[in-house]
Amino acid sequence: MSLEQAIRLLIIGIEVGSIYALVALSVVLLYRTSRVLNFGQGELALLACFLTFTLTSRMGVPLWLSFLAGLAASAVAAGAFYFFLMRRAKAQDPMGLLILTLGFSLFANGGLSLLFGVDNKQMPGFVDVIETWQIGNFSISKNSVLVAVAGLILMIGLYFFVQKSKIGLAMRAVSQNPEVAKALGIPVNVVLVSSWAVAAILGSAAALLLAPAISLNPSLMLDPLNKGFAAAVVGGMTSLPGAVLGGYLLGIIEAYVGNFVPAFKLALAFILVILVLVFRPHGLLGEKETRRA
């Protein structure tokens, strides 16, 4: 493999890895605060994409404004889903809640298909996906750079939000001990609604960054969501830095392996998951679960 090709694959890996990392972050954020996996994450992201697409391509709203509207819509939908269904569900065991999100996912996918159609749509992006920058005789896709940089900015933003803001501190408190957080007067419901909203924003941002490079249709998020879950497991379900590491790692490994053994690309993520679960169940950076007696 030439150096040029190695770099090209690395850039693809980082681009795809940013998408995986964002999805993994949304998975981990929710898991940490609500102890639940949300299969509906993909549909929340789809909602953001379809809305952005409709606003921009059909109604002529500026892209950035549609983009923000899409993110806001999925945040509101996620918050409402938690507040009205998850929180009130009589089945509060992890399995019951998991099935609830699965049901929501399938139902929402059907609903979105009905509303927006199942055909392939060309999602507008901030840069033309075929445009490149030429550095010597080396060309680099503008879209790849945009995705990688936007992903990085979102992750840094999330870090400051979780580590430095009051609501981020409250989120970490609720994730560690909701009962005590309640006793301290922390409005646990507000915190949980916010974490669902933030998780939806992360997942939707991933989808909005991804969609211009491929076509927008109701199965857009199927693969990224699988990979995002895988990256979250590899990184450690409870670790936000782990999710980022898992995402990039998976993206980069996939890019290289996919280049030589394309047929194996899809299975790769799950080989990693199996290895992690067998040999290091708390993931690369996750903390070992210590349960109180």
Next chain:
Amino acid sequence: MTVLLEAKNVTLRFGGVTAVNDVSFTVGANETVALIGPNGAGKSSLFNCITALYKPQVGNISFMGQELTKTSPDSIASLGISRTFQNIELFGGLTVLENLLLGRHQHLKVNLFHAMLGTPTWVKSEVEQIKRAEAMIELLELQPYRDRRVRGLPYGVQKIVEIGRALVSEPKLLLMDEPVAGLTTDEKDELVQRLGELKNELGLSILLVEHDIRVVSSLAERIVVLEYGRKIADGTPEQIRNDPVVIAAYLGEEAQTLEGQKK
């Protein structure tokens, strides 16, 4: 003395079991009251009624005129009641400072709008919260642990941090569930002395549940004794020690075992 907390005829049942049976007592301003009694006497159940975790079927608990039985656990703190737990319940993954900041939560009167725009109101509030937390760290001599994660700290230090988190909210009433449980004798003495000082310094009102009779006698001005969910005595440590009913029911148990050991 002004009555701060008043429980009236509180009865709590779990199915067929009556955990708390028609209990009434008060805690006055600047007063320390101890709830004692053998295991299963209903101390913790009564405690949980005050923090609104349990809803008694009968009776009222009022705190400065507010009815606690009709409120929710997360609004107790804003009324001016904070608590410590039997098995320290800190946020282990967070630092000492962060734990204390969480104790300041109900003093945050700024909304999301201010926070997102970073308005002067927000900055002022933020600075104020950190200042209060720092002051508490200083008061409790926790400076060396300020930015350390709580999880790795010695048990005795964690106890102090938890008390700090409860006090930093400037409560009118502090509830303590077995504050010296799990401490060595030396640590107990130190903590009792600390609490005594804090009490005088901050003018605290404390309601504590405690087994250790030495601790209770040195901290509490008044003792309420429970047995099988009923209140069997209420008075000064002196009165309680000489109360024949208490001796028979509670101290008697120990006296008997002591006699048993002698033989």
